[in-house]
Amino acid sequence: MRSQDQKIAQLKQAIAEFTPGQLDREAEEAxxxxxxxxxxxxxxxxRSRHELRGRLIDAEFEPVVVDDVLDDLAAVNLVNDADFAHEWVRQRxxxxxKSARVLDRELRDKGVDDATRAGALGQIGAADEEATARALAEKKARGIREVPADRAETDKALRRIVGVLARRGFQQGMSLRIARExxxxxxxxLDG
Structure with a gap:
């Protein structure tokens, strides 16, 4: 009982000494x-919330303060992982x-959750993916100035086109087919 009386007395003293706005001003300054x-x-x-949080923590801000600020920014929709992911996928x-597979990995690296990533990647259909791969392959093929002299040169040209598609994460089978076409x-x- 005595311990509880002491706690109550300490609490009353803390309340009496508290200056309104003191903690709020310090918190707001931080x-x-x-x-x-x-x-x-x-x-x-x-930026995604995870990415922004990491950058702020790396800048040596207190994690609790960072989380409060991120909550405030999310409340006014300045930090929104769904909007971020949708725009990231659309632009890239x-x-x-970039293929959906590469974009998924990029979003995962930025801390975007599975459901949000799936929603954003849903805007890329199989036809869109193939059209993008085809445009990249045709652009690379236009760089060929003359008919290759032999099979080795033809294979080299094909590898270069496939390489462009592979670096952007397109499926191997589709990449090879489109590169050949x-x-x-x-x-x-060139022959005609």
């Missing part, structure tokens, strides 16, 4: 520095010709 850095990072490009598939098309242009 959050302001984190918020400024976070907004600067978001101004450069969109269209502009850089692109090479055959280019060789027909």
């Amino acid at each position: 959050k302001a520095a984190v918020r400024k850095r976070a907004l600067g990072l978001l101004d450069a490009r969109a 598939h269209a502009r850089r010709g 692109a090479l055959d098309g280019r060789l027909a242009e």
